[in-house]
Amino acid sequence: MFKQDTIERFAEIETPFYYYNMDVLRQTLDACRDASSQYGFHVHYAMKANFNTKVVAAVQAYGFGADCVSGNEVKAAIEHGFDKSKVVFAGVGKSDKEINQALDADIFCFNVESIQELEIIDGLAKAKGKVAGVAIRINPNVDAHTHHFITTGLDENKFGINTWQLHDVVVMLRKCANLKFLGIHFHIGSQITDMEVYKNLCTRINEMQDWFENHGFAIKILNTGGGLGVDYHNPDGNTIPDFESYFKVFKKFLNVKPGQEVHFELGRALVAQSASLISRVLYVKIGQKKNFLILDAGMTELMRPMLYQAYHVIENLSQESRVKNQESRDKNQEEGDHSPLTTYHSPIKYDVVGPICESTDCFRKDVDLPESFRGDLIAVRTAGAYGEVMASNYNLRDAVKSVYSA
Numbered sequence: 001m002f003k004q005d006t007i008e009r010f011a012e013i014e015t016p017f018y019y020y021n022m023d024v025l026r027q028t029l030d031a032c033r034d035a036s037s038q039y040g041f042h043v044h045y046a047m048k049a050n051f052n053t054k055v056v057a058a059v060q061a062y063g064f065g066a067d068c069v070s071g072n073e074v075k076a077a078i079e080h081g082f083d084k085s086k087v088v089f090a091g092v093g094k095s096d097k098e099i100n101q102a103l104d105a106d107i108f109c110f111n112v113e114s115i116q117e118l119e120i121i122d123g124l125a126k127a128k129g130k131v132a133g134v135a136i137r138i139n140p141n142v143d144a145h146t147h148h149f150i151t152t153g154l155d156e157n158k159f160g161i162n163t164w165q166l167h168d169v170v171v172m173l174r175k176c177a178n179l180k181f182l183g184i185h186f187h188i189g190s191q192i193t194d195m196e197v198y199k200n201l202c203t204r205i206n207e208m209q210d211w212f213e214n215h216g217f218a219i220k221i222l223n224t225g226g227g228l229g230v231d232y233h234n235p236d237g238n239t240i241p242d243f244e245s246y247f248k249v250f251k252k253f254l255n256v257k258p259g260q261e262v263h264f265e266l267g268r269a270l271v272a273q274s275a276s277l278i279s280r281v282l283y284v285k286i287g288q289k290k291n292f293l294i295l296d297a298g299m300t301e302l303m304r305p306m307l308y309q310a311y312h313v314i315e316n317l318s319q320e321s322r323v324k325n326q327e328s329r330d331k332n333q334e335e336g337d338h339s340p341l342t343t344y345h346s347p348i349k350y351d352v353v354g355p356i357c358e359s360t361d362c363f364r365k366d367v368d369l370p371e372s373f374r375g376d377l378i379a380v381r382t383a384g385a386y387g388e389v390m391a392s393n394y395n396l397r398d399a400v401k402s403v404y405s406a
């Protein structure tokens with residue numbers, strides 16, 4: 001929901017752009033901090049969800065750690081003021097350069113995704129005379145019940161180490177003098193809304209930690225990863241994710257032993273609802289089979305719908321202004337202004353598409369919208385996570401801009 005003065009402000013700005021509602025961002029961060037801190041849980045922000053400087057600065061101010069997936073994310077996290085003792089580094093393909101960068105930065109923990117990677121980190125740490133903290137990312141074969149493109153914790157996924165390889169892991173860990181084993185790490189997928197999934201994950205984590213302890217390895221860190229979903233269908237009615245219920249599942253079902261820390265790596269849940277992609281209608285094509293709204297934003301600005309068939313609410317903001325104007329004209333008419341009233345038809349179905357030279361460049365098909373016109377402002381909601389960060393300059397497009405509320 002946009003206030004009228006915000007829409008008026010948009011009218012002055014060149015589109016397309018991401019609009020960040022910093023109040024929504026702060027309310028979300030407040031809710032996450034309040035819900036996690038009551039159990040002493042440690043939250044890391046998954047930088048990959050959004051590394052817009054102002055967004056990252058707002059998150060950092062809450063004292064969260066950073067979950068990084070590249071050497072550049074590690075560097076950016078530290079430059080943004082994240083405490084290096086709260087920086088973790090996951091990734092199935094960490095290059096030697098990136099590992100060295102993270103070793104130089106003295107980060108807290110590498111979440112290691114293969115046995116070979118353990119050996120490589122050990123060698124690189126030895127060359128620097130350092131000891132690297134490591135957690136083993138285990139692929140627990142837990143179904144996240146999310147879109148198959150964003151599920152990560154099944155046997156067929158490339159992420160993490162499968163449970164049948166854990167014997168070899170402990171053999172390798174015993175050999176690696178420059179690694180310090182800190183604990184176990186999991187991440188089963190993204191946009192998870194079914195809390196039962198996290199209950200199943202807790203069961204697997206409990207089994208895995210017993211397994212390591214039975215093999216003589218003390219576990220300090222239980223890192224459950226991220227994945228908490230948001231309501232893409234109701235951004236105004238359900239803006240803040242249910243952090244209370246989420247953390248409560250782990251409090252209830254995770255077997256946390258004295259001295260252990262529980263870590264989380266949330267991305268989407270912290271930032272998704274804080275932004276919308278704002279664009280303008282360039283052209284309206286009314287056809288016999290289809291009507292098209294052609295926007296000045298496309299898959300180069302927000303590729304989630306094209307990549308995952310992801311649903312985003314789409315709104316015509318100019319219509320809201322037109323309705324307001326009509327209401328005031330109606331009122332004036334009662335007072336004697338007899339200018340003709342504009343009539344607005346019932347919703348029309350449009351395929352809302354972008355300008356990119358790809359047939360898949362479609363935000364959604366058959367969207368019910370009020371009759372729309374060239375120049376109308378269109379908002380694509382819930383675009384704060386995996387939106388701006390996944391933008392590209394395909395077709396040599398301009399870099400997408402960002403605009404912020406106060």
Ligand SMILES: Cc1ncc(COP(=O)(O)O)c(C=O)c1O
Nearest residue numbers: 046187190226227265266267268
């Ligand atoms: C290892 C790891 N941790 C955390 C996240 C953050 O996920 P989400 O944005 O769904 O919370 C991801 C991304 O899926 C990830 O790969």
Ligand SMILES: N[C@@H](CCCC[NH3+])C(=O)O
Nearest residue numbers: 048150190191304385386
């Ligand atoms: N980028 C994806 C999710 C992948 C998360 C990172 N492993 C999305 O937009 O939903």
